[in-house]
Amino acid sequence: MIELRHLKALVAVAETGNLSKAGKRLNLSQPALSHQMKALEEHVGAELFQRKSNPLKLSPAGDRLLTTAYEVEKLIVQSERDLARIAEGKAGQLRIAVECHSCFDWLMPSMDAFREGWPEVEMDLVSGFHPDPVGLLHEDVADLVIVSHVKPRPQVVHHPLFRYEVLALLAKNHPYTSKTHLTARDFARETLVTYPIPDDRIDVIRDVLAPAKIEPLRRKTELTVAILQLVASHRAIAAMPGWAVQPYLERNYVASRPIRKNGLFANLYAATTDVAAKSVYMLEFLDTMRRISFSTLKGIELPK
Numbered sequence: 001m002i003e004l005r006h007l008k009a010l011v012a013v014a015e016t017g018n019l020s021k022a023g024k025r026l027n028l029s030q031p032a033l034s035h036q037m038k039a040l041e042e043h044v045g046a047e048l049f050q051r052k053s054n055p056l057k058l059s060p061a062g063d064r065l066l067t068t069a070y071e072v073e074k075l076i077v078q079s080e081r082d083l084a085r086i087a088e089g090k091a092g093q094l095r096i097a098v099e100c101h102s103c104f105d106w107l108m109p110s111m112d113a114f115r116e117g118w119p120e121v122e123m124d125l126v127s128g129f130h131p132d133p134v135g136l137l138h139e140d141v142a143d144l145v146i147v148s149h150v151k152p153r154p155q156v157v158h159h160p161l162f163r164y165e166v167l168a169l170l171a172k173n174h175p176y177t178s179k180t181h182l183t184a185r186d187f188a189r190e191t192l193v194t195y196p197i198p199d200d201r202i203d204v205i206r207d208v209l210a211p212a213k214i215e216p217l218r219r220k221t222e223l224t225v226a227i228l229q230l231v232a233s234h235r236a237i238a239a240m241p242g243w244a245v246q247p248y249l250e251r252n253y254v255a256s257r258p259i260r261k262n263g264l265f266a267n268l269y270a271a272t273t274d275v276a277a278k279s280v281y282m283l284e285f286l287d288t289m290r291r292i293s294f295s296t297l298k299g300i301e302l303p304k
Contacts, residue, residue: 004076006040007069009033010048014066015294017055024302080280081117094285097126097133097142099197106244107146110292114285121281129196129222134271144282145271149201157277158269159286160303162293166203166264167256169231169238169245174255176237181258184212191217193227193236203266204239208259228254239264243297267303 012022013033023033041048048062058066096111098104104125111123126142134156136142150158168182176182187209199205209216219236221227228245230236231254239259248254258264270289276282293300 002040002043004072006036007065007072009036010040010062010066011069011073013037013049013056014058014062017057019056021302077117077284081284083280092279092281093122093124094144094282095124095126095142096144096146097130097136098146099129099133099148099195099201106293106297107289109296110285110289113292114288117284118281131198137271137273137276143272143276144285147201147269147271148203148266149206150269155274156271157274158271159277161268161270161286161290162297162300163265163267163303164241164243164297164300166239166259166266167242167245168204168259169228169240170255170257171232171234172252172255174234174237176257177255179257181261181263183260184208184214187216187237188214189216191219191236193219193221193230193238195227196220196222202239203264204259208264241266241268242299246298 009022009026009028012025013019016022016025019030019033019037023030026033028036037048044061044065046061047059048065050057050059096107098107107125115121115123126136130136133142133145133147134151134153136145137156146161147158168176170176176186179186187204192204192209194202194205199210208214219230221230224240224244227236227238227240228248231238242249242256245254245256249256270286272282
């Protein structure tokens with residue numbers, strides 16, 4: 001018998017192209033996932049993947065079963081929505097706050113996709129920079145907050161979204177473009193431009209510069225485009241998520257280099273209260289953000 005877990009496993013492998021990554025998505029070990037796929041193939045009597053392909057590609061039989069998997073997934077999601085509406089009597093609201101303005105452009109496709117299934121959910125963005133964004137949950141100002149650093153708090157759940165690299169941004173002809181990567185010492189001779197948020201929420205300062213006791217000159221601005229303009233005109237360097245500035249890198253507006261030999265990486269999280277985390281539409285929005293992120297953003301990985 002084909003079970004729902006088999007279809008979910010097939011979707012995960014098809015979308016990641018890799019048993020290891022699919023296993024992480026499903027919280028399964030690679031051997032356990034391989035066993036599921038083998039059992040499914042034995043049941044349908046056909047191979048579902050082209051074994052020597054990298055990334056893994058579906059066989060004709062796999063393609064057909066994947067279509068069914070998506071149809072079943074869609075029906076289940078719709079049923080969960082309907083049941084939630086019946087149980088809750090109303091859909092509610094979803095107020096979203098973010099640490100930095102670079103998240104807004106990324107959030108829009110997820111919000112648009114979510115509205116198609118939950119048009120009655122009132123969605124809103126909480127504007128401005130906040131010293132304590134997660135505190136907005138307890139103040140009933142926000143229902144979900146996007147953060148890049150976890151500080152455990154009572155009754156707050158942090159949902160991992162994806163892992164990304166923080167890149168050093170430089171003018172196209174900056175002398176540092178001759179380097180393979182930047183060190184903490186390289187920042188000492190430059191002006192660092194950041195968003196106006198506390199230093200303990202800025203990855204490059206918290207994890208690289210502060211431990212090395214490096215304190216560069218600083219500039220702050222709320223706008224991503226202003227940061228990039230300062231970088232492009234040789235007036236500062238910056239450190240930002242690669243996914244957030246990918247369009248500017250592709251246009252060669254600025255250059256980038258890894259920070260530290262092995263790179264500087266961070267995770268993005270969605271913080272909610274433990275009560276909100278049980279809401280069906282909240283869970284679906286979290287799934288929508290993950291799905292849209294991995295289909296549209298470059299250079300992101302599953303959280304570690």
